[in-house]
Amino acid sequence: MGHGDLLGFVRISLEEATGRPVVTLATETYNVNRAPRGFPVATVTAYCTDQKGRPREVAEIRTRTGISIFMIPAETYPGHINNLYVIDHPTRPILVDVGSGLATTDRDLDLGLAQARSRFGLRATIADLAEVVITHAHADHFGNAHRFHRLGVPIAVHDADAHVLARFDERARLAASNLGTFLLRAGLDHLRADRFLALYRSGKPHFPDLEPDRRLGEGDAVGSGWPVLHVPGHCAGQICIAVDDVVLVADHLLARTTPALSPEWLAPGCGLTPYLSSLEKLRAFGRFDLALGGHEAPMPDVSARIAEVKAHHERRLWLVLEFCRPGPLTVAEISRRLFGQQRGYGVLLALGEAAAHIEYLHTRGHLAVANPDEVVANALAAPRFRACGVPTAPLIEPLAVPVLDDSPTKP
Numbered sequence: 001m002g003h004g005d006l007l008g009f010v011r012i013s014l015e016e017a018t019g020r021p022v023v024t025l026a027t028e029t030y031n032v033n034r035a036p037r038g039f040p041v042a043t044v045t046a047y048c049t050d051q052k053g054r055p056r057e058v059a060e061i062r063t064r065t066g067i068s069i070f071m072i073p074a075e076t077y078p079g080h081i082n083n084l085y086v087i088d089h090p091t092r093p094i095l096v097d098v099g100s101g102l103a104t105t106d107r108d109l110d111l112g113l114a115q116a117r118s119r120f121g122l123r124a125t126i127a128d129l130a131e132v133v134i135t136h137a138h139a140d141h142f143g144n145a146h147r148f149h150r151l152g153v154p155i156a157v158h159d160a161d162a163h164v165l166a167r168f169d170e171r172a173r174l175a176a177s178n179l180g181t182f183l184l185r186a187g188l189d190h191l192r193a194d195r196f197l198a199l200y201r202s203g204k205p206h207f208p209d210l211e212p213d214r215r216l217g218e219g220d221a222v223g224s225g226w227p228v229l230h231v232p233g234h235c236a237g238q239i240c241i242a243v244d245d246v247v248l249v250a251d252h253l254l255a256r257t258t259p260a261l262s263p264e265w266l267a268p269g270c271g272l273t274p275y276l277s278s279l280e281k282l283r284a285f286g287r288f289d290l291a292l293g294g295h296e297a298p299m300p301d302v303s304a305r306i307a308e309v310k311a312h313h314e315r316r317l318w319l320v321l322e323f324c325r326p327g328p329l330t331v332a333e334i335s336r337r338l339f340g341q342q343r344g345y346g347v348l349l350a351l352g353e354a355a356a357h358i359e360y361l362h363t364r365g366h367l368a369v370a371n372p373d374e375v376v377a378n379a380l381a382a383p384r385f386r387a388c389g390v391p392t393a394p395l396i397e398p399l400a401v402p403v404l405d406d407s408p409t410k411p
C-alpha cells in the first residue's frame, strides 16, 4: 500500500467495493477493423469478460509495430481481479505488476503464462524476465514481489512508492495511526472509529521489507526503452508506461469505474488536485490507440475516457456543494449523502472519496469551516463545512497548458 493508502489491502474504487459474483457473459475486441489501410493501430484478441466487463482470460495486445503485450487477469483477493501484463521482447521481456501474495494470484499468473505460450506463442518464461515493474504500491499490485525477488528478477518501482516496499511494517503502522485521526475528524464517534480501525488492521497483509532494485523517476524507461510517466493522485508513486501506441495506465484510468482517492492532508501525493493534474499529464503524454488498465477492460479512446472521468468528478463536486448549502456538514455526513449506507471497507472508501472532494472545494474557497474555534481548540474535532456562494464557472478548471513537468504535490 502507498503511504496514501487509507484502506489497506483492497483499494480500487468505491464501485468495486460493492461486488457481485463472477459469470462469463461476453467477448470483446477492439480496433480489429479500425485501422485504415497503411496505418496500423494496436489490436486486442477476443477474450471473455464477467458481468462487470472485467477480462477473465488471457488476451494478446499487439502494438502498431508488432510488440506483443499479454494481459493476464489474476484474482488477487476473493472476487478482486487485477490485470498483470507481460511485455514480450526477445531480450528484454518485463512483467508489469505481480498481484497480491495470495495463492490465487500465482495460480492465475502461471495458468495465464501457459495459455499465452500455447495460444499466442509467448517465448519468455518467468526465468527470462529482465525486470518486474510495479505500477504503484498498493498490495494487489506489488504484494507478490517477493516471489520474483527470490528468483533473482530485479524489482522496479517509482521513487515515491519505494519506501512502502522497503519499510512495509513501519508504513502500515503509521497509516493506521493516521487513519484513526482521519476517522475522528470525519465526524465518527470513538466507538465507530475504533471499530473501523480494527477492521483495517485485521485485513492488512504483512510483507517482509523488500528493497527495490531500481527506483524509477520521470524520464526513465523500462524494458526496451519504454518511457515511464509519473501520475500521482490515486497513489503517490503511480506510473504509466508507453509502448508504441499502447499505454499501460494501471489504476490511473479505468474503463468502468474511477480509482479511489484520499485527501492530500492524509496521504501526500494522493487527492483530487494531483489526480486531475495527472489526467491532463496523461492526455499530453502522447496519442494512444489503446490504454490498458490495472483492472477492467482495455480502453480504445483514452481522451474520451479522461473526459468522462473529469465530468464525473465535476458532478460529484457540485453535489457536495448542494449538500452543504442548507447547513454545515461533517465529512461523514457528506459521505453518507453521496454514497448512501455503506458497509465494512465501503465506509472507508466512501469517507476517503468524500474527503478528497471536500478538500478540493475547501482549498478553492467554495466551502468554509463553520466551527473553526472548535477545530482549533481540539485537533480531533470534526470540521463542519458550509457552502460559500454559488460558483459561476466549472469547478474543475480547464488547463490551458498541458502539464508536462513533474509538478510537486502540496505537503
Ligand SMILES: [Zn+2]
Pocket: 011, 012, 138, 140, 141, 251, 294, 295
Ligand atoms: Zn488496483
Ligand SMILES: [Zn+2]
Pocket: 011, 012, 136, 138, 234, 235, 251
Ligand atoms: Zn491502486
